[in-house]
Amino acid sequence: MTSDVFTPWDDPQAKPLIQFKNVTKRFGGFTAIDNLSLDIFEREFFALLGPSGCGKTTMMRMLAGFETPTEGHIILSGQDIDPIPPNKRAVNMMFQSYALFPHLSIWENIAFGLRRDKMPKRDLEDRVEEMLRLTRLEQFARRKPHQISGGQRQRVALARSLAKAPKLLLLDEPLGALDKKLRQDTQFELMDIQEKTGTTFVIVTHDQEEAMTVASRVAVMDQGQLKQVATPDRIYENPNSVYVADFIGDVNIIEGRATAQGDETYQINWAEGQTPLTATSATDLSNGQGCHLAIRPEKVTISADRPADAVNAIQGKVHDIAYLGNLSTYYVELANGTIIKAQSANTRRISRRSFTWEDPVWLSWTATAAVLLAN
Amino acid sequence: MGRPGLAVLDSNGRGFVGELMRRAFLIAVPYVWLLALFLVPFFIVLKISLSDTALAIPPYTPTLDLSQGWSGITEFFSQLDFENFVWLTEDDLYWKAYLSSVKIALIATIFTLIFGYPIAYGMARAPEEWRPTLMMLIILPFWTSFLIRVYAWMGILSNEGYLNQFLLWIGVISTPLTILNTNTAVYIGIVYTYLPFMILPIYSALERMDESLIEAAEDLGCSRIQAFWLVTIPLSRPGIIAGCFLVMIPVIGEFVIPSLLGGSGTLMIGKVLWEEFFSNRDWPVASAVAVVLLLILVVPIVLFQRNQQKQTEAEQ
Numbered sequence: 001m002t003s004d005v006f007t008p009w010d011d012p013q014a015k016p017l018i019q020f021k022n023v024t025k026r027f028g029g030f031t032a033i034d035n036l037s038l039d040i041f042e043r044e045f046f047a048l049l050g051p052s053g054c055g056k057t058t059m060m061r062m063l064a065g066f067e068t069p070t071e072g073h074i075i076l077s078g079q080d081i082d083p084i085p086p087n088k089r090a091v092n093m094m095f096q097s098y099a100l101f102p103h104l105s106i107w108e109n110i111a112f113g114l115r116r117d118k119m120p121k122r123d124l125e126d127r128v129e130e131m132l133r134l135t136r137l138e139q140f141a142r143r144k145p146h147q148i149s150g151g152q153r154q155r156v157a158l159a160r161s162l163a164k165a166p167k168l169l170l171l172d173e174p175l176g177a178l179d180k181k182l183r184q185d186t187q188f189e190l191m192d193i194q195e196k197t198g199t200t201f202v203i204v205t206h207d208q209e210e211a212m213t214v215a216s217r218v219a220v221m222d223q224g225q226l227k228q229v230a231t232p233d234r235i236y237e238n239p240n241s242v243y244v245a246d247f248i249g250d251v252n253i254i255e256g257r258a259t260a261q262g263d264e265t266y267q268i269n270w271a272e273g274q275t276p277l278t279a280t281s282a283t284d285l286s287n288g289q290g291c292h293l294a295i296r297p298e299k300v301t302i303s304a305d306r307p308a309d310a311v312n313a314i315q316g317k318v319h320d321i322a323y324l325g326n327l328s329t330y331y332v333e334l335a336n337g338t339i340i341k342a343q344s345a346n347t348r349r350i351s352r353r354s355f356t357w358e359d360p361v362w363l364s365w366t367a368t369a370a371v372l373l374a375n
Numbered sequence: 376m377g378r379p380g381l382a383v384l385d386s387n388g389r390g391f392v393g394e395l396m397r398r399a400f401l402i403a404v405p406y407v408w409l410l411a412l413f414l415v416p417f418f419i420v421l422k423i424s425l426s427d428t429a430l431a432i433p434p435y436t437p438t439l440d441l442s443q444g445w446s447g448i449t450e451f452f453s454q455l456d457f458e459n460f461v462w463l464t465e466d467d468l469y470w471k472a473y474l475s476s477v478k479i480a481l482i483a484t485i486f487t488l489i490f491g492y493p494i495a496y497g498m499a500r501a502p503e504e505w506r507p508t509l510m511m512l513i514i515l516p517f518w519t520s521f522l523i524r525v526y527a528w529m530g531i532l533s534n535e536g537y538l539n540q541f542l543l544w545i546g547v548i549s550t551p552l553t554i555l556n557t558n559t560a561v562y563i564g565i566v567y568t569y570l571p572f573m574i575l576p577i578y579s580a581l582e583r584m585d586e587s588l589i590e591a592a593e594d595l596g597c598s599r600i601q602a603f604w605l606v607t608i609p610l611s612r613p614g615i616i617a618g619c620f621l622v623m624i625p626v627i628g629e630f631v632i633p634s635l636l637g638g639s640g641t642l643m644i645g646k647v648l649w650e651e652f653f654s655n656r657d658w659p660v661a662s663a664v665a666v667v668l669l670l671i672l673v674v675p676i677v678l679f680q681r682n683q684q685k686q687t688e689a690e691q
Contacts, residue, residue, distance in 0.1 A: 066590055086593045099591035102689075103609045112605075116596030146689070164595070 006216060008041040015078075017042040017200055018063070018168065023072035025058055025224075032058040034224035035072070045194050045201045047211035049247075050221035056204045059221075060170050063202065064093045077167060087116075092166040096173045098157035100145040106156050107132075107141040113164045131159040134193060151182050158190075162197060171203040175210060187213050208248050212236070220244050236296075242373055245294040250329070252300070252340050254293040258285040258372065266372060268293055271336050277312045281372035290375040297343035299369040302330055302355065303362050310364035316340065318359045323350065330355065332363055417669070424662035425455035435658050459663035468647065469664065473671065475642040479558070479633075480626040483565040484573075487622050488615065490566060491573030495614075496607075498574070499581035506582075513571050525564055525635050532560050532636070556638030564632040569625070573618040580614025581607070613686040620679035628668055644668055 008014040016039035025033040032055045040046045048056040061067045062074060065086030073080050081089060092113070100109050110131050114124045132138045135155040140148050145156065154174065161169055174190070175183045191214050194201050205211050211218045212232040219229040220243075228235060228244045239245035242253060254277070256270030266285060267276045270293070279293055306313050319339060320331040323346075330342045342363055346353075355361055429436040437454040440447045463469045498509045516524060531537045532555040539551040554560050584607070592602035608615075630645030637643070644664065651661035 064590075064594055066593075086590070087596045087598055091594075093591070093594045095587045095591055097585060097587050099585060099587040101588060101591075101606060112592070113595030116601070160595070 006043070008044070009039070009217060014041055016040060017044075017077055018202075019075040020059075021073045021075065023062070023069045023074060025055075025062065025067060026070045032224050033062075033069070036224065036226055038219065038226060038229065040200065040202060042200055043198055045191065045203070045214055045216045047215035047218045048202065048204045048221060049208060049211040049218050050206065051247075052206060054221040055224040056206075056221050057172065058224075060093070060172055060202065060204050063168065064091055064170055065089050090167040091170060092161040092164055092168075093170040094157045094161040094172065094174050096176060098145075098153050098177075100153060100156055100160070102145055105142055105144055106137060106148070109145065109156055110160045110163050112160065117164065127163060131163050134162070134196070135159040150177055151186065154178060154186065155189075158193070162193070162199065165197075166199065168200045168202065171201060173205055174203065175205075175207075183210070184213075190214055212248070220247055222247075237371075239294060239371060239373075242292050242294065245371065245373070250297050250341060250343075252295045252297065254295070254338075254340075254370075256291060256293065258289050258291045258374075259287050260285070265367065266291075268372070271334075271338070274314065274334070274336070277370070278367045279312075279370045279372045280367050283372075283374060285372070285374050292373045292375070293370045294373060295340075295365055295370040297329060297341040298327075299365050300340065300342035301364050302332070302342040302344055303364065304354065304359075306362045307364045310362075311367045312370075313362055313364040314340070315360065315362055318355050318357055318361055321355075321357065328353070330361070332361060420662045420665055422455070423658050424459055424660075424666050425457065426659045427454075427456075427458075428657050428659050433658065434656050459659045460667070462660060463663055463667060469644075469667075472642050472644045472647045473667070476627050476629075476644040477671070479561065479565075479641075479643060480623045480629075483562050483569070483626055484619050484623045486562060486566045487569055487573045488619060491570055491618060492577055492615070494570075495574045495577035495581055498578050499584070510578075513574055517571070521568065522631065524568070525631055528560070528564055528567065528636060529555060532563065555636065556641075558637065558641055560636035560638075561633050561641055561643075564636045565622075565626055565629065568632065569622040572621040576617035576621065577611055577614040580611040584610050613682060613689075616682045617679065617686075620675055620682070624672055624675055624679070627672060 008016075018038075018040040020036055020038040023033055023036050024031065034055075036055075036059075048059055050056050058067060062069055063076075065081070065084060068082055073082055075081070076089070076091070101112065104112065107128060110128045111124060114127055119127070128141075129138075132141055135158055137152065137155055137159060140152060140156075145153055148156070154177070158171075158174070171190075175186055178186060187210060190201075194214075203211070203214060212235075215232060217229060218232055218235050220227040220235065222243055227247075228240045230238070235244065235248055239248065245251045246253065254268070254270050256268040256277070258266040258268050259276075261267045261278070264280050264282060266279055266281060268279060268291065269276045277293060285291060301307065301310075306315070314334060316332040316334040318330055319333040322329040322331070326346060327343055328346055330344070332340050332342060334340060340363055423435055426435040426437060428434060437451050439451050443450070494513075498506060498513075501509060529536075533539075534551040534553060534555070536555070538554065539548075542548045543551065554563075588606050588610070589602050592606045593599070597605060628645050628648075629643060630649055633641045633643040633646050634649065637646075648661055648664050648668070651657050651664060655661075
């Protein structure tokens with residue numbers, strides 16, 4: 001290994017742990033997964049992200065064995081797993097509801113899977129203790145699930161699914177039931193445990209922040225299809241479609257027509273009477289082609305006067321201000337009624353804020369700040 | 376009302392007293408209920424069981440004569456004795472009948488469970504829109520008189536009955552089976568009649584169960600059957616226990632089914648009780664039989680209540 005950076009997806013030699021090969025899943029007339037192919041590598045923390053009903057849970061249930069593909073195959077370490085029932089797969093799942101057995105103690109819950117494997121008593125005890133230590137649950141071992149808190153239950157579910165040392169661990173909205181503060185702590189704990197155990201994790205979530213925090217790669221899904229599969233930063237900085245740009249984080253979308261203007265630089269005519277915008281793009285666009293310009297609010301600078309050297313600058317007035325404490329988002333209305341969001345850090349106290357409602361302001365951004373998306 | 380200060384005091388005072396009265400009333404209602412519908416009848420039966428039989432109306436003595444005042448009451452109590460209970464221990468008919476009742480009740484409960492559990496399981500796993508209909512089908516027989524349904528079984532089980540006709544017709548048997556007036560007929564009658572009492576509590580336990588628990592068990596390496604034994608059965612145990620008690624407690628004292636479907640060999644305490652009352656007109660002995668029956672039933676009733684209480688606690 002020459003580099004410490006973990007990027008098996010860029011290495012053509014790397015063998016994926018899981019391969020979806022043209023998988024389609026239909027429920028009656030409804031297509032949940034539509035001819036989808038995907039590689040997931042060993043030791044990855046892979047996030048399936050999308051709105052509810054996008055098919056992410058179906059993908060997970062197919063990996064666990066609770067559903068079988070209507071067409072196509074799923075390969076796990078070189079083996080077609082379609083005919084293998086869930087109890088014979090080296091895959092474990094952490095359920096959204098945790099699905100802890102209410103009649104068993106925490107200890108017995110964790111031991112449940114090991115007992116099915118007829119593990120020798122001594123090894124079994126060692127393994128359960130190890131799992132209790134890993135999830136810091138030692139003092140709760142004798143309790144029943146209804147006698148512990150939600151966060152502890154979540155850790156029991158994790159310990160139980162990790163106990164059998166699966167090749168692949170599936171996490172179905174693992175943090176959905178926790179409050180925000182606890183969720184953030186638990187995210188880092190999850191990453192820590194994933195690194196310690198070296199298990200491949202596939203997490204299903206509708207929370208983009210969660211996916212970005214924990215995952216090595218994120219797959220954005222919509223209507224049974226993968227929209228983009230990439231690292232969190234690439235998903236955020238280089239979305240490949242308006243859908244992805246809009247789904248991840250906050251974004252301004254400007255619709256217009258592109259005209260080439262030298263090497264990888266385009267001029268976008270977007271509104272009557274507005275000066276054209278300049279943006280760079282590696283993809284080729286023909287002259288007059290319809291396009292969308294996606295600009296993140298934090299890349300838009302707000303100022304009282306027109307910045308002298310700005311490539312893109314437009315004028316408007318402050319329509320609304322969303323104060324988030326550390327940040328403020330300014331909703332700036334342009335002359336044609338379009339609202340553009342600009343975000344700036346509140347480095348000064350709020351009483352000394354530079355702009356207030358109805359103030360005329362200039363918005364500016366560089367040529368590389370925006371992502372140009374061809375229609 | 377013209378003096379606001381007093382009005383406040385007044386309404387506060389009334390509020391406090393009113394609250395106390397409301398509480399007392401709420402507590403009193405169940406106790407009055409218990410007293411009127413259980414304890415008073417029980418003490419009447421207990422009193423008769425301590426009396427002696429007599430050729431009179433009512434057919435026992437002594438009767439309480441309050442017109443003689445205190446001496447009448449002491450006279451009355453001095454005549455009560457336990458000789459009827461002693462008699463129950465002397466004639467082996469009674470303890471054999473008790474024992475046989477408990478045995479028949481136990482076996483019938485096991486059969487009811489064997490038939491009831493799969494039905495309850497099927498109902499709980501049925502599509503949600505089907506469940507009210509299935510529930511209706513379980514409850515529907517209650518809308519017909521219990522007596523008529525037992526009579527109908529006589530028509531089915533008799534030597535010339537539908538069951539024998541059918542079995543002869545398909546050629547399984549060549550001579551009619553004698554089912555009616557045997558213990559088999561009693562078991563069939565009990566299982567048929569009490570099946571809903573077994574199904575409903577088990578169904579309610581199974582229906583509440585989270586489906587993902589079964590998936591979790593399978594995910595952790597259980598086969599379907601293992602998941603059923605290790606997860607479904609333990610989680611439906613409160614329902615099973617409740618169903619068993621709901622069947623066993625009334626079956627021990629059952630009278631109609633053994634007297635209509637059972638034969639001379641079917642010995643159940645309900646039948647003995649009826650014969651003491653109406654054939655022998657020995658009310659005191661019959662009452663003693665009833666009191667002992669109640670004492671036998673107190674044990675399973677207490678256990679049943681414990682189970683119910685534990686279940687409610689677990690749900691909180």
